[in-house]
Every structure is written in structure tokens, then in C-alpha cells.
Amino acid sequence: MKGEEQVKPVPRLSLGPLLYYWPRDEIFSFYQRIAQTPVDIVCLGETVCAKRRTMKTGDWLELADELHQAGKEVVLSTLTLLEASSELSALGKICDNNRYMVEANDMAAVQLMSGRQSFVTGPAVNIYNSRALSVLASCGLKRWTLPFELSKDTLASLHRDRPEGVETEVFVFGRIPLAYSARCFTARAHNLPKDDCQFRCLDYPDGLMLRTQEDESFLVLNGIQTQSARTQNLVNELDELVQLGIDVLRISPQSRNTEQIVDVFHRALHGETTVAAAESQLQGYMLSGECDGYWHGQAGMTMTPVSAGLTVRQD
């Protein structure tokens, strides 16, 4: 390491919104366990499908209060693809909650909060250049999340030139939400129309696997959302993320081992374990392969060999 480099603050850890549809009781017990982890920020709310109603807005707010009391910073996440007018009015209620920071995942949410209150953006809000970041900062943006398909070079440039008072968040662990549609692919897999989906998403706590005709795990169907089958894992890039001064690192919930994943990242960030050991522990927590291509400016699904990822550590 170069001697002149300043000691950078350790990034905080966030837990992204739950992308899947779980029974209400399981959601409550999941977040009770999360309250015990060292995660700093917790994003709550439905971001994928407005038909998923086991959790009412009031339930999410109840969870928000519990997590807030447990010392967590709470962010209320909002729907990504807005279609019906009922979805817009639900969005308006969340934006007006007056208590917790709101994560916009669509420009409608940005517009509702612009000039009225501070907000943060999730990875589905397209901030690809500094000028876009500045426009949104002038509207009240306090933290932005790097869109998935952008590389470390673009991240470094945007973060370096960010407006005063704006923080940067990077998605470091989880299956990547790649697309949103009017069509529900889970219902389609069951030959059901979306309007009568029978809440089949409840059967797939980590989504429904889509394989190629060669039986390769390729994508995951999660209602109207399509995800990568592989888990994006940037644990090998922790040193670089710290050196860049990234403020927050995001982990995406999954049905098992989320607490352990938080714990591994926390220990790696605080020097309680090596990146190599962390990487090897995380191997057991990834559901169907891993990838880090976007970070390196490559196809998102590719995985850089570990030796290449670790060269930054050879001081």
C-alpha cells in the first residue's frame, strides 16, 4: 500500500429490500433476526409486485419501528414498475410517511419527493453520469445506488465528482434484478393469467429457476421481475471499495443465511477475517453460482478468477 493513502472510514452495510414473496410471519421473523445482525441500514417494503399484499403498509411501518428501536437506520423502498393508479396512490402514502427516508425506484417517486423532502435512489434509477447525479441532488437526493450494469471505472468517476452531501451505495451481494415486465413470468410458468396468479410466488422463496436447454442455471423468475441465477459477489473487491470511499455496501435478502452473509461482510470490513476466508465462507451461501463481471466492465454473468480479484491485496 502507498504510505500517503489516508485511512478510509469503513463502509456501512445495508440490507436491500426483500425481493421475494414470503408469508407474513416469515417476514416478521426474518427481520427480527436481522435486528440482531451488525447491518446498519435496512430497506423495507415491496419493490416488485403490488399484488403481494400479505404485508400492508402498516405492517412495514411496524417493522420499521422495531428495527429503528434496534438501532438500525430504516429506509422505505418503493415499487419499481408503476402501472395502475392504485399503485401511485400507495406510493404517495409511503413518500408522505414523515418518519423514514424513502428509496425511490422509479422517477414517479423522485418527482413526488423532489424539492419537498430528502430521498435515496435504488439501483433501478438510471444514474449513469455526473450530470444526472447533480440534477437529482438538486431535487433532494442524499444517497444513490450504482446501477447494476456499471463498472468500477464509472463508479469511481461518479463517486469522485459527486455533489456535496451525497453518499454512494454499491450492491455487493445477491442475485441481480435484471428486468421488469408487465407480464408475470411465475404465473406464466403455471399457465395462469397475471390477474389470477394465485400468488404462486409464495411457492418460491428464492424465485423460480429458468434453465437453458443444456440445463444451465441461467435466470430466476420472480413474478414480473427477472433476476440473474448467479449471485453477484464483490467480496473480492472490498479493499477497492474501501479505498474508493464508498459509503454503503448492499446485501440482498435470501431465504437462508442472510444473517451469516451480513456477518461475513462485517467481519471482513473490520479486519476480523481475511477477504480470502470471507470468500470461501460465502461459497456456501450462494444459491446457484457467482459472478462479478459488471464490476470489471464485462458481461455481468462472468466471474473473474479469484487470483485476479486478489491482486490488489498483494502489497
Add this chain to the structure above:
Amino acid sequence: MELVCPAGNLPSLKAAVDNGANAVYVGFRDDTNARHFAGLNFNNRRAGEGIRYARDRGVKIYVAINTYAQPSGWSRWQDSVDHAAGLGVDALILADIGVMDYARERWPELRLHLSVQGSATSAEAVRFYHQRFGIQRVVLPRVLSLKQVRQVAETSPVPVEVFGFGSLCVMVEGRCLLSSYVTGRSPNTFGACSPANAVCWNETPNGLETRLNNVLIERYSADQPAGYPTLCKGRFSVSGNTYYAIEEPTSLNTLDLLPQLQSAGVAAIKIEGRQRSPAYVAQVTKVWRAAINACMRDPEAYTPSEAWLSALDLVSEGSRTTLGAYHRPWQ
């Protein structure tokens, strides 16, 4: 209703103008537009020629600069905006907030449209771009039902344009990363989905296989017509069933819905296909011109003629069409 037609080169532009387009949309020869294909699009000189041809015949020219600029390439987007403004085009079709901010500041008189790649699906989202950048039209993503299009059109601060015909994106445009996940290049970053450089065709004992960066997208038996491996339109396996898990190879065709789109207050119908041939542009423009004329004359008596429908089927992906998300059961 305005008819907005695609052109990837000068012959297509002339075909659109000659067959009744009210406006033609084009892009420059780089990654600043969402049909960034080899050999396609306009350099400055060709664009100038096209504009004169269109203008002499009372037709408008819009320029799509509708991909997302990253810091390393920012100057290309800025140059494209400046070139288009210098050419005196009738409107820019933009998606990126940063590019829009630049265009508004540098060329305050220039008319701006929000591209479909801007992903605005509600009047509230449209309002963001209208208030800050003064956009004068929005192109809606192909994810809304007819009822939802009507709601947006009624409450939007600016007129709406919708897709009438052409290749169908199943995912909301501007937020689909499937292509960059597989190939490293997406509509947002590079201006192409499932780009040709990543495509591989292999004759195998199992049939003709199409791959995208080595991922098997489709496998055809000898009697099946092979199509381009657009990655959301292949057959995949889910729970042991192999089928078009995302979407069939099919085109959008809303000819049947024209009176409803008109009564919903839709201001313009867009035809997809800047990558298609001048013959496609001529054919599709001609049919839609006739259809819009018939619909404007007497919407109650309007029915699409068999000749129109079969002419469009001939140029459709997989020779099939769908009403897409406009029709609720499709969803």
C-alpha cells in the same frame, strides 16, 4: 394522430416520407442511440440530406439520442446533441437525465421528447421531465394496458406517443439489463440488445443452435424456421417444461386498437424498426397511413382490412403478431 416512422438510412427515410409518415426518427452512427448496429444510421451529411428531403415534403425529423452516457463517453452524447441542434431537427428523443439537462441548457429552444428508454409509465414520472426540462412529448413503454395508457394520457402534462407496430420488448425499456448480463452490452450502455458480435450459429446433431456469448438461446429442428437469438425470445426450461418462458418470437401490432388509442388521446403512433429494410419501412408506413386515415375519417366504422393485416404479418417476427401488454390477458 401523428405517424412516426423509423429510418436507419437515407433510402428508408425516403420510403417513410414517400409513404405517408408525418415524422421520421433517426439516429447517428454511434452508441448514442438504441439501434447502434454496424452499417446503420446517419452521419452528419446524410442526416442533412434526409432533413432536406423530409422538410421539402412537410415531414418532420426527430433524432434519437436515447442511450445512457457514462463519464468516459460523455462527449459523444454532447456532440450528438450539438450536431442534431445544428442540423435544425424538429425534436430530440432523449432518455438520460444528464443528457437532457445538457440539451435544455445549451439549446433551450430545441423541442425534447422523452424516449421510451426513459421508462416513464405514469403521469407523475412524466411531470419530472416536463417540469425540469420542458419535454413536449413522452413515448410510453410497451408495458401498459390500454386502460393504463388512457389514464396516463388523461393526466400527463404532455401528449403521449405509443408503439403501434414492430419488435416487441417484453421488459420495461431502459431498465432491462438481460443483454449486458449475458454479453456486456445493453440498450442503455451500447445501444443494442443481444448484439450481433456475441451471436453464434452452430449446426449440431441436435439441430441448429443459436448462442449468445455461449449461452444456448434456442435450438431448432430441421423443419423450424430459425430466428435471431434475442435472448428473451428463446425457449428455456422451467420446472422441467421447455417453452418460451419469457416471450415468443412475435411482433407487436395494434392495428385493431387504433380507434381506442385515438379516443384515449394518444397523439402519435410510433413504428419500431430502424434496423429494418427500406422495403419494411415502405410497407409498414403505407399500411399505417391508410389505417390512420380511415380511423380519423370514421372511427366507428373502422376495421383493419385483411390486406393490411396480411401485409404486416409478412414483415413480423416469426410472422406472428400480438397486442402485447395493451391486452390484459397477454400479461
